[in-house]
Amino acid sequence: xxxxxxxxxxxxxxxxxxxxxxxxxxxxxxxxxxxxxxxxxxxxxxxxxxxxxxxxxxxxxxxxxxxxxxxxxxxxxxxxxxxxxxxxxxxxxxxxxxxxxxxxxxxxxxxxxxxxxxxxxxxxxxxxxxxxxxxxxxxxxxxxxxxxxxxxxxxxxxxxxxxxxxxxxxxxxxxxxxxxxxxxxxxxxxxxxxxxxxxxxxxxxxxxxxxxxxxxxxxxxxxxxxxxxxxxxxxxxxxxxxxxxx
Amino acid sequence: xxxxxxxxxxxxxxxxxxxxxxxxxxxxxxxxxxxxxxxxxxxxxxxxxxxxxxxxxxxxxxxxxxxxxxxxxxxxxxxxxxxxxxxxxxxxxxxxxxxxxxxxxxxxxxxxxxxxxxxxxxxxxxxxxxxxxxxxxxxxxxxxxxxxxxxxxxxxxxxxxxxxxxxxxxxxxxxxxxxxxxxxxxxxxxxxxxxxxxxxxxxxxxxxxxxxxxxxxxxxxxxxxxxxxxxxxxxxxxxxxxxxxxxxxxxxxxxxxxxxxxxxx
Amino acid sequence: xxxxxxxxxxxxxxxxxxxxxxxxxxxxxxxxxxxxxxxxxxxxxxxxxxxxxxxxxxxxxxxxxxxxxxxxxxxxxxxxxxxxxxxxxxxxxxxxxxxxxxxxxxxxxxxxxxxxxxxxxxxxxxxxxxxxxxxxxxxxxxxxxxxxxxxxxxxxxxxxxxxxxxxxxxxxxxxxxxxxxxxxxxxxxxxxxxxxxxxxxxxxxxxxxxxxxxxxxxxxxxxxxxxxxxxxxxxxxxxxxxxxxxxxxxxxxxxxxxxxxxxxxxxx
Numbered sequence: 001x002x003x004x005x006x007x008x009x010x011x012x013x014x015x016x017x018x019x020x021x022x023x024x025x026x027x028x029x030x031x032x033x034x035x036x037x038x039x040x041x042x043x044x045x046x047x048x049x050x051x052x053x054x055x056x057x058x059x060x061x062x063x064x065x066x067x068x069x070x071x072x073x074x075x076x077x078x079x080x081x082x083x084x085x086x087x088x089x090x091x092x093x094x095x096x097x098x099x100x101x102x103x104x105x106x107x108x109x110x111x112x113x114x115x116x117x118x119x120x121x122x123x124x125x126x127x128x129x130x131x132x133x134x135x136x137x138x139x140x141x142x143x144x145x146x147x148x149x150x151x152x153x154x155x156x157x158x159x160x161x162x163x164x165x166x167x168x169x170x171x172x173x174x175x176x177x178x179x180x181x182x183x184x185x186x187x188x189x190x191x192x193x194x195x196x197x198x199x200x201x202x203x204x205x206x207x208x209x210x211x212x213x214x215x216x217x218x219x220x221x222x223x224x225x226x227x228x229x230x231x232x233x234x235x236x237x238x239x240x241x242x243x244x245x246x
Numbered sequence: 247x248x249x250x251x252x253x254x255x256x257x258x259x260x261x262x263x264x265x266x267x268x269x270x271x272x273x274x275x276x277x278x279x280x281x282x283x284x285x286x287x288x289x290x291x292x293x294x295x296x297x298x299x300x301x302x303x304x305x306x307x308x309x310x311x312x313x314x315x316x317x318x319x320x321x322x323x324x325x326x327x328x329x330x331x332x333x334x335x336x337x338x339x340x341x342x343x344x345x346x347x348x349x350x351x352x353x354x355x356x357x358x359x360x361x362x363x364x365x366x367x368x369x370x371x372x373x374x375x376x377x378x379x380x381x382x383x384x385x386x387x388x389x390x391x392x393x394x395x396x397x398x399x400x401x402x403x404x405x406x407x408x409x410x411x412x413x414x415x416x417x418x419x420x421x422x423x424x425x426x427x428x429x430x431x432x433x434x435x436x437x438x439x440x441x442x443x444x445x446x447x448x449x450x451x452x453x454x455x456x457x458x459x460x461x462x463x464x465x466x467x468x469x470x471x472x473x474x475x476x477x478x479x480x481x482x483x484x485x486x487x488x489x490x491x492x493x494x495x496x497x498x499x500x501x502x503x504x505x506x507x508x509x510x511x
Numbered sequence: 512x513x514x515x516x517x518x519x520x521x522x523x524x525x526x527x528x529x530x531x532x533x534x535x536x537x538x539x540x541x542x543x544x545x546x547x548x549x550x551x552x553x554x555x556x557x558x559x560x561x562x563x564x565x566x567x568x569x570x571x572x573x574x575x576x577x578x579x580x581x582x583x584x585x586x587x588x589x590x591x592x593x594x595x596x597x598x599x600x601x602x603x604x605x606x607x608x609x610x611x612x613x614x615x616x617x618x619x620x621x622x623x624x625x626x627x628x629x630x631x632x633x634x635x636x637x638x639x640x641x642x643x644x645x646x647x648x649x650x651x652x653x654x655x656x657x658x659x660x661x662x663x664x665x666x667x668x669x670x671x672x673x674x675x676x677x678x679x680x681x682x683x684x685x686x687x688x689x690x691x692x693x694x695x696x697x698x699x700x701x702x703x704x705x706x707x708x709x710x711x712x713x714x715x716x717x718x719x720x721x722x723x724x725x726x727x728x729x730x731x732x733x734x735x736x737x738x739x740x741x742x743x744x745x746x747x748x749x750x751x752x753x754x755x756x757x758x759x760x761x762x763x764x765x766x767x768x769x770x771x772x773x774x775x776x777x778x779x
């Protein structure tokens with residue numbers, strides 16, 4: 001029907017796709033730590049090359065990754081301009097740009113290779129230490145998961161409403177106020193839809209005996225293979241290199 | 247020829263392998279009521295969206311006779327149209343199209359009469375109305391700009407019996423009194439049978455069968471192979487002819503059928 | 512056969528509007544009952560009350576448990592509901608996750624969950640759908656999956672709340688065959704619908720109007736009251752309307768929705 005997906009998952013057969021989602025998120029966390037504490041161009045370049053290696057492993061065509069460059073270009077240009085006018089060191093500019101590219105493309109890598117619900121599953125495991133703070137991570141993960149799954153539904157509904165308006169001659173004539181009104185007018189029915197959906201979901205959860213405070217079985221298969229171990233070790237090694245080298 | 251599909255192909259996503267609409271060719275005449283049937287996912291709604299210009303054919307073309315402005319001359323009443331209301335006030339919702347097409351507001355009283363709603367409803371809020379009234383407001387919102395071609399997507403779902411009867415009278419009036427061309431997508435074949443002139447069956451985006459409604463059901467092989475639903479009244483007539491060798495005159499209502507049965511018993 | 516649901520003198524108002532006033536209803540074990548009524552007749556409210564989604568302190572007994580907060584868990588273990596907006600009841604990403612959800616909540620072991628899902632999938636012929644995302648299914652497939660999710664924990668009562676109006680005739684037939692076999696295996700089925708055709712398989716047809724039971728009996732007996740149904744704005748299927756008029760003319764003796772048989776009876 002509608003191939004309207006906010007889901008940017010790209011299905012390929014690769015080692016990265018097979019990894020446990022927790023592994024991927026944990027490694028991304030390690031990479032983020034490295035990026036924050038490193039301020040050395042050479043080290044950042046090493047990380048970038050490592051990232052390119054991971055990207056190659058995903059078996060997704062490189063040109064698809066390149067398509068995403070256009071979204072980040074404005075930010076790169078912005079950094080260059082700001083640093084030029086504040087007469088900052090070229091080195092610092094390059095470091096900022098490298099950090100931006102690494103963070104951005106690592107996220108893209110995760111999104112392309114991990115289904116949204118797997119991401120929330122990995123997130124739930126990653127956040128499990130928060131249980132100490134009495135935060136219910138499992139129902140938090142369910143909430144995030146339900147919200148993510150709602151996004152395409154919102155888009156489909158907005159699309160339907162727009163179609164109904166276009167069919168009745170919707171145009172974007174008129175002054176700014178009128179144009180804004182037209183765009184905002186879609187919000188009301190979507191709001192309605194959201195509320196109805198929330199009520200329905202809450203009813204379903206109750207009927208299906210969901211009780212986040214009670215112990216429940218986790219059916220999802222949890223595979224932790226050698227590949228997962230290896231990748232995590234690689235990242236920890238990278239962290240060690242960046243901490244202790246020069 | 248009001249509408250002509252020329253070798254139309256359509257797919258939503260260029261990367262898709264399969265076409266949603268596959269080499270569709272059809273010629274629809276003016277001032278007739280067409281029924282469009284097919285399993286869910288067969289492409290019925292897509293055909294309506296193509297006619298309305300909401301989507302464009304990937305290959306092939308659609309030609310219109312005497313139509314300069316597609317949006318203005320074609321009206322499309324969606325499935326569950328009440329879910330697409332975006333104004334809170336009835337008057338604003340119905341007159342949305344009038345604003346867009348620069349038409350005068352004097353059409354409002356007329357369209358309310360046609361759908362059987364009272365003028366007082368214009369001042370009400372949409373959430374104060376009953377289901378049936380909301381459906382009629384949605385229909386009025388499309389009829390108000392007087393399109394030549396009017397398309398309904400599953401208009402009877404969720405309607406109670408009284409409103410269904412109103413709808414049948416309305417659609418007949420659109421053809422007989424207002425000379426419109428009407429296309430109705432519905433899975434309720436008995437409802438369609440009462441009002442249509444011609445029937446179009448679609449499967450997997452391809453045209454399966456297209457004929458005047460009685461002749462349509464002479465294609466026994468296709469009907470059987472593709473499990474096309476038969477209106478109960480027609481089924482009765484066919485079985486009487488086949489098993490008892492009696493040819494009844496065609497009826498579209500139960501009362502007419504009873505008279506025929508009584509004549510031939 | 513004893514009563515599996517016993518509603519005794521239910522009174523319920525919503526926003527100052529009386530929905531039920533001293534309403535009583537008894538449903539027997541293993542009964543297949545169809546409830547019809549126009550919008551606003553109270554059908555959906557009744558379901559919400561029976562499933563404990565709406566609180567009220569009336570005298571309702573379900574599966575020998577009095578309906579109250581203490582017992583609601585045990586009662587819900589014995590009920591499966593298919594709601595009308597099926598897309599909104601899918602909570603998980605894949606079909607398999609969805610089927611597992613209630614079993615996880617009931618603390619079934621992983622092995623038991625696996626076996627239960629596999630057995631049910633084979634029975635309903637949905638094994639090929641297990642790995643699909645729930646939003647990629649066709650309308651008919653969504654219905655079957657929603658049904659599967661409602662019966663996977665083997666409840667005694669299955670409630671279908673106007674969920675079947677949007678599916679094709681063929682898919683509907685398939686679904687009703689499944690319901691029929693569930694019924695033969697002892698499940699109590701409550702089907703809320705606008706479409707009287709859905710009552711052909713059932714044991715009992717109940718017509719509800721503004722919180723009152725107007726008609727209650729065997730489906731074809733109830734359908735004879737065409738004038739009352741007309742007044743209540745409930746549509747008679749074409750073939751039933753035909754039968755009633757044929758009966759009036761003395762051409763047949765009882766209602767039979769099967770056209771072929773009708774023709775044979777009239778012209779013997």
